[in-house]
Amino acid sequence: MSQILSFFGMKEKEQSFEALIHPHMSNLFKVAYQYTGTKHDAEDLLQDLLEFLLTKENELRKVEKLKPWLMRCLYNRFVDLYRKKQRQPNLEDIDDDKVQPLFRYFDNHQQDEQNKEIYTAMNKLSQDQRALVALHDIDGYTLPELSEIMDVPLGTLKSSLHRARKTLKQHITLQPYELNVRHY
The missing domain is CATH 1.10.1740 (Rna Polymerase Sigma Factor; Chain: A)
Known part of the structure; x- marks a missing residue:
């Protein structure tokens, strides 16, 4: 800096x-x-x-x-x-x-496949949906906070998030118990 x-x-x-x-x-x-x-x-x-x-x-x-x-x-x-x-x-x-590709840095083959599937599914989303999912589901921002950040009405964010998650469900076959989650 x-x-x-x-x-x-x-x-x-x-x-x-x-x-x-x-x-x-x-x-x-x-x-x-x-x-x-x-x-x-x-x-x-x-x-x-x-x-x-x-x-x-x-x-x-x-x-x-x-x-x-x-x-x-x-x-x-x-x-x-x-x-x-x-x-x-x-x-x-x-x-x-x-x-x-982002997923090539991982050593574990299973983790590679999971990350590849998630990465591919995230790329199916529009840029706005990808940003919304990343900020809400990964970073933990609330919808009212995102409404202020993205300058979008709360109802629009809810419907956009719903559509984004629906698209992800269509492209991700992983189940939560299959995920190899790392805790840092």
């Missing part, structure tokens, strides 16, 4: 900006990784977000609920970058998930 801040030459504001953002960095990276699927893309998304936040530092200080506001900003940056990438389909990234 300090490397990014020093790049922008913000020595005087470094302490105050970092103090605001630092408590949320690991969670922001985790969510960015869930959105993008690769470490490289998550780092790019997070860097883009930090660059944006530096320009909005005064507004950042006025926000009462910083975590949902940051998640909303991250989501908006993800959607913007996703749409930009969709408009440039001929450009191939070396870290594209077709080249380096």
Whole structure:
């Protein structure tokens, strides 16, 4: 983070900006990784977000609920970058998930198959549904929090979550007792 801040030459504001953002960095990276699927893309998304936040530092200080506001900003940056990438389909990234799938890093064959099935099913969802499932079912955000983060009415979120889960059920054959869950 300090490397990014020093790049922008913000020595005087470094302490105050970092103090605001630092408590949320690991969670922001985790969510960015869930959105993008690769470490490289998550780092790019997070860097883009930090660059944006530096320009909005005064507004950042006025926000009462910083975590949902940051998640909303991250989501908006993800959607913007996703749409930009969709408009440039001929450009191939070396870290594209077709080249380096997320599930290839696991050693256990059974875990590989489970992760592959979940990863494939998640890719069947739209970007909004994937974000909603990741934030609600994986990260544990409540629907009212997500309504604020995503700026979508609560009823719309409920129906979208229901449709996303229905789609996942159609594409995932795993049963809960079959999952090899790791507890850290």
